[in-house]
Amino acid sequence: xxxxxxxxxxxxxxxxxxxxxxxxxxxxxxxxxxxxxxxxxxxxxxxxxxxxxxxxxxxxxxxxxxxxxxxxxxxxxxxxxxxxxxxxxxxxxxxxxxxxxxxxxxxxxxxxxxxxxxxxxxxxxxxxxxxxx
Numbered sequence: 001x002x003x004x005x006x007x008x009x010x011x012x013x014x015x016x017x018x019x020x021x022x023x024x025x026x027x028x029x030x031x032x033x034x035x036x037x038x039x040x041x042x043x044x045x046x047x048x049x050x051x052x053x054x055x056x057x058x059x060x061x062x063x064x065x066x067x068x069x070x071x072x073x074x075x076x077x078x079x080x081x082x083x084x085x086x087x088x089x090x091x092x093x094x095x096x097x098x099x100x101x102x103x104x105x106x107x108x109x110x111x112x113x114x115x116x117x118x119x120x121x122x123x124x125x126x127x128x129x130x131x132x133x
Contacts (some may be wrong), residue, residue, distance in 0.1 A: 001039040007063040009052040024087040032076045061098040069108040071121040
């Protein structure tokens with residue numbers, strides 16, 4: 001259900017760092033928002049180094065854009081952003097000053113997965129049960 005896109009300049013992250021970061025984002029999201037790990041999607045977008053700038057100068061930041069369903073408590077969403085930012089810096093070796101995490105949300109029924117509108121937060125079990133019927 002949630003989607004996290006990690007954007008970097010090509011060569012910033014190793015395959016091992018990507019795997020570890022994806023696993024940690026998944027763990028953090030599923031723990032804070034109380035959803036199965038299988039619901040969390042993480043993708044990596046690598047751009048040519050001359051296409052990534054910070055402060056108008058070439059840079060190598062880690063930019064994490066997350067989307068989640070609206071309705072999760074704001075305290076949890078803030079914690080989610082903070083924990084992902086800390087994990088991204090620790091795992092990638094990119095200084096925290098060059099890590100940006102943004103969590104955006106929209107109504108659950110604005111998204112479709114497996115051909116079905118997504119459930120509201122807290123209604124995942126019923127949604128999953130119906131998909132097995």
